[in-house]
Amino acid sequence: xxxSQSIQSEIKRFLKFFFQELKPQGKWLTPFNIIxxxxxxxxxxxxxFRFTEGLGSVTNLSQKYPWGFWxxxxxxxxxxxxxxxxxxxxxxxxxxxxxxHSIVRVTVLNGLxxxxxxxxxxxxxxxxxxxxxNPIIGNSFGYNSVLFLVSWHFLLxxxxxxxxxxxVIAEWAKFEKLRKILNSLTLATVIFGITLSxxxxxxxxxxxxxxxxxxxxxxxxxxxxILFLVSSIFAGLSMIIFExxxxxxxxxxxxxxxxxxxxxxxxxxxxxxxAISMFVYYFFKALIFVHGKHWDLxxxxxxxxxxxxxxxxxxxxxxxxxxxxxxxSLGIIRVASILSLIGIILNxxxxxxxxxxxxxxxxxxxxxxxIVVTLMVISCELWVFRWIVTRMxxxxxxKNY
Amino acid sequence: MESYTYLNIxxxxxxxxxxxxxxxxxxxxxxxxLSTDKEKK
Amino acid sequence: xxxxxxxKTAAAISVALPNGKTKAENQNVEKEFYGVLVDTTRCIGxxxxxxxxxxxxNLFVPDITKDNxxxxxxxxxxxxxxxxxxxxxxxxxVYVKKQCMHCWQPACSAACLTNAMFKTxxxxxxxxxxxxxxxxxxMVSCPFDIPKFEYHEWNPKIQKCKMCYERIIDGKKPxxxxxxxxxxxxxxxxxxxxEIARYRVYSHPEKYEPKIYGEYEVGxxxxxxxxxxxxxxxxxxxxxxxxxxxxxxxxxxxxxxLVLFGVPALLLGLNMLTERKNEIGKTEELNxx
Ligand code: SF4
Ligand code: SF4
Numbered sequence: 001x002x003x004s005q006s007i008q009s010e011i012k013r014f015l016k017f018f019f020q021e022l023k024p025q026g027k028w029l030t031p032f033n034i035i036x037x038x039x040x041x042x043x044x045x046x047x048x049f050r051f052t053e054g055l056g057s058v059t060n061l062s063q064k065y066p067w068g069f070w071x072x073x074x075x076x077x078x079x080x081x082x083x084x085x086x087x088x089x090x091x092x093x094x095x096x097x098x099x100x101h102s103i104v105r106v107t108v109l110n111g112l113x114x115x116x117x118x119x120x121x122x123x124x125x126x127x128x129x130x131x132x133x134n135p136i137i138g139n140s141f142g143y144n145s146v147l148f149l150v151s152w153h154f155l156l157x158x159x160x161x162x163x164x165x166x167x168v169i170a171e172w173a174k175f176e177k178l179r180k181i182l183n184s185l186t187l188a189t190v191i192f193g194i195t196l197s198x199x200x201x202x203x204x205x206x207x208x209x210x211x212x213x214x215x216x217x218x219x220x221x222x223x224x225x226i227l228f229l230v231s232s233i234f235a236g237l238s239m240i241i242f243e244x245x246x247x248x249x250x251x252x253x254x255x256x257x258x259x260x261x262x263x264x265x266x267x268x269x270x271x272x273x274x275a276i277s278m279f280v281y282y283f284f285k286a287l288i289f290v291h292g293k294h295w296d297l298x299x300x301x302x303x304x305x306x307x308x309x310x311x312x313x314x315x316x317x318x319x320x321x322x323x324x325x326x327x328x329s330l331g332i333i334r335v336a337s338i339l340s341l342i343g344i345i346l347n348x349x350x351x352x353x354x355x356x357x358x359x360x361x362x363x364x365x366x367x368x369x370x371i372v373v374t375l376m377v378i379s380c381e382l383w384v385f386r387w388i389v390t391r392m393x394x395x396x397x398x399k400n401y
Numbered sequence: 402m403e404s405y406t407y408l409n410i411x412x413x414x415x416x417x418x419x420x421x422x423x424x425x426x427x428x429x430x431x432x433x434x435l436s437t438d439k440e441k442k
Numbered sequence: 443x444x445x446x447x448x449x450k451t452a453a454a455i456s457v458a459l460p461n462g463k464t465k466a467e468n469q470n471v472e473k474e475f476y477g478v479l480v481d482t483t484r485c486i487g488x489x490x491x492x493x494x495x496x497x498x499x500n501l502f503v504p505d506i507t508k509d510n511x512x513x514x515x516x517x518x519x520x521x522x523x524x525x526x527x528x529x530x531x532x533x534x535x536v537y538v539k540k541q542c543m544h545c546w547q548p549a550c551s552a553a554c555l556t557n558a559m560f561k562t563x564x565x566x567x568x569x570x571x572x573x574x575x576x577x578x579x580x581m582v583s584c585p586f587d588i589p590k591f592e593y594h595e596w597n598p599k600i601q602k603c604k605m606c607y608e609r610i611i612d613g614k615k616p617x618x619x620x621x622x623x624x625x626x627x628x629x630x631x632x633x634x635x636x637e638i639a640r641y642r643v644y645s646h647p648e649k650y651e652p653k654i655y656g657e658y659e660v661g662x663x664x665x666x667x668x669x670x671x672x673x674x675x676x677x678x679x680x681x682x683x684x685x686x687x688x689x690x691x692x693x694x695x696x697x698x699x700l701v702l703f704g705v706p707a708l709l710l711g712l713n714m715l716t717e718r719k720n721e722i723g724k725t726e727e728l729n730x731x
Contacts, residue, residue: 056593063519063590066578094709096716127576127591127598131556140556140573146691147579148555149698187713195705199698206694210549210583210687213679225694272435279431283424290420291413325435 014173021391032386036379043376046369047124055127058369064357065364070125072352074374076204077345078118080228083236085111085161086197087273093190100266105168105394106247107240109385112161117381119154124373146206153200160193172392201232208351216355218297218306221288224351230281235344237274238317238337241267245334247389254395264330271321271333278318278340285310302358309350313343475546475565476610477656477664478619479635480539481642482676483649484626487512487528487537494621495524495541498606515677520590523603524618531671538676539618539627542567542588542603543656544664549687553583558600565664566605574600585660585682605664635666642668661686 050058061068088107091097123129134140135148136155142148163185170179205228212220221227248255248263255263297303320336323329353364389395489506496503502521504511512528517540519525524541548567551559558574561567569589576598580589592598606616614620619627628635636657643650655673656663660682667673674680 052596054594054596054598066581094713128574131575134556134573134575142555142557144552145555191706191709194709195702198705199701206691209690210553212690213585213682287417287420290416293413322435
């Protein structure tokens with residue numbers, strides 16, 4: 001009796017607190033708002049047409065290109081970028097490298113939001129989204145499908161990430177007891193989350209294994225899953241560097257100066273990791289290239305495109321990372337991280353869209369509506385991100401862990 | 402796919418091992434490069 | 443006429459004879475997939491099959507007298523499950539019917555995460571509306587680009603040939619097979635059809651290319667084709683390989699349970715290992731004091 005009453009009053013307190021927090025803080029007409037609000041509105045209008053008149057009314061998808069920008073960029077690339085979360089949690093919780101502890105929260109938050117929004121964008125692309133429960137509730141399990149695996153993993157991983165992040169929410173809402181319980185779950189969910197990550201990062205690549213006759217032979221290999229897994233490591237690391245640099249400018253006030261100082265050290269550590277993983281990835285690429293005996297394919301446009309991706313956007317940023325670590329140059333690291341992010345985008349799009357059906361005459365080019373909806377998804381994510389970091393203890397140094 | 406002649410699927414193995422050795426050497430250099438600080442020198 | 447009758451008898455014999463058993467005896471034996479043999483040397487391009495298919499399944503019925511369809515190479519679409527194309531070859535015009543191949547190990551159904559694409563035990567690969575979630579992964583995977591999607595519907599369907607599954611259950615032949623006036627299409631089990639196809643190729647080597655498309659392609663398909671010219675000249679892909687497409691994902695899917703068990707154990711081990719190291723560090727510190 002007593003107990004339930006106290007829970008009730010707790011919930012009441014929380015709801016009051018929550019609505020109070022929902023209110024916007026600060027000025028309304030920031031440049032960020034001015035850009036993103038119209039995008040979101042236009043995006044919603046486009047989505048209205050998409051759900052009433054069918055996918056064809058707003059996208060350029062065709063019978064030859066069943067998957068376009070929404071899958072290739074939002075889902076396949078977005079998930080690669082979210083790879084940072086599993087790497088950082090691995091380093092901090094499994095390997096116990098305390099140096100990176102201060103960025104765990106923001107990285108996990110980023111990963112969680114990326115999954116909710118970018119993997120959520122998958123729903124927009126489904127022809128019959130209401131049937132999405134079918135593979136989940138068990139009336140039609142297609143165990144034989146890679147996509148079955150990937151969708152289940154998305155779901156489970158979101159839950160795992162949420163639990164990893166939940167102590168922060170509990171701290172914010174002042175649920176002391178709950179926070180302790182959630183905290184004790186961290187290691188288990190971290191281990192679970194890393195395992196799921198290895199599988200669905202590679203699973204996204206494995207999706208394309210059956211598209212063998214359609215993908216350009218320079219990109220198609222039976223090792224796509226492994227390549228996706230390895231490249232998700234430096235995709236995630238580059239994303240942390242890129243995103244961290246920006247949020248350290250934008251949310252300067254929220255970050256205590258001590259942390260600011262150590263953040264540079266963290267960046268050098270991450271850059272080192274990125275350089276090594278990129279080098280390994282480059283070796284894999286070279287090995288597969290040799291094994292495939294594809295030298296004759298290098299002569300045409302696609303060959304040049306391939307070299308641009310592999311040398312220009314993997315090997316060069318790799319050296320830039322290495323150089324900047326040695327010379328302690330933050331500027332070069334930033335450039336390198338942007339280059340390698342572009343490289344990842346190109347790689348994922350090459351496999352899922354650009355070289356897909358490469359010999360078909362009428363190529364797919366995303367429509368402006370598809371791009372606006374993608375921007376809308378990103379804007380929504382940034383809104384939620386901003387809302388959370390300005391309210392919850394994400395950046396603050398925390399004593400409780 | 403339908404071939405009536407001998408097909409050696411491991412034709413490039415030798416080359417692959419060579420590549421491996423080159424990259425191992427390069428990798429050692431990379432690690433050494435990364436783990437020495439200019440400032441300390 | 444004579445020859446056709448002869449072939450029919452030959453077919454009938456090979457139906458009854460393969461194991462020296464009659465059909466009734468075969469009933470308990472594992473059911474064999476049905477398929478269709480398309481003999482492009484017999485097809486005259488009348489397009490009766492197109493019309494029959496569309497009538498049977500309430501699809502768009504082409505106006506075969508007026509639409510000049512042979513001027514271009516058409517593809518099946520979300521409105522038409524089968525089309526006949528005309529190819530100019532060294533041996534004159536060759537008409538080729540196109541539809542789902544009803545692969546023996548279909549990529550589409552291996553890809554489908556809801557089992558909406560489904561290989562029935564009778565051979566047809568069917569699509570079940572109430573299960574499909576419209577992800578279009580089947581379209582990505584099908585080596586023949588057969589499943590088609592209704593991009594302009596709010597509640598879209600995947601459209602593809604289902605080999606008249608309901609008719610087969612009723613003991614009838616597919617509508618297109620019944621409609622063909624030239625016996626270019628023949629319905630039966632693959633074992634029988636292959637016998638007949640080989641017989642035709644061997645007895646008329648000047649007329650046929652010595653290859654049966656679909657015998658081995660992508661692990662074997664339910665629909666088989668005979669052609670007077672090499673198959674790449676009449677719109678077939680000959681680079682698809684003989685491996686069943688689901689095989690390409692097999693290793694990955696096998697690895698999943700291994701990873702799901704092995705990696706957590708490994709990670710936990712690593713975690714405990716680093717803990718030990720810390721402890722040792724602590725005791726050493728203590729010793730130093
Ligand atoms: S041809 Fe395509 S749609 Fe038809 S069974 Fe084979 S994989 Fe499936
Ligand atoms: S679109 Fe439908 S039939 Fe095709 S793979 Fe997805 S759920 Fe299965």
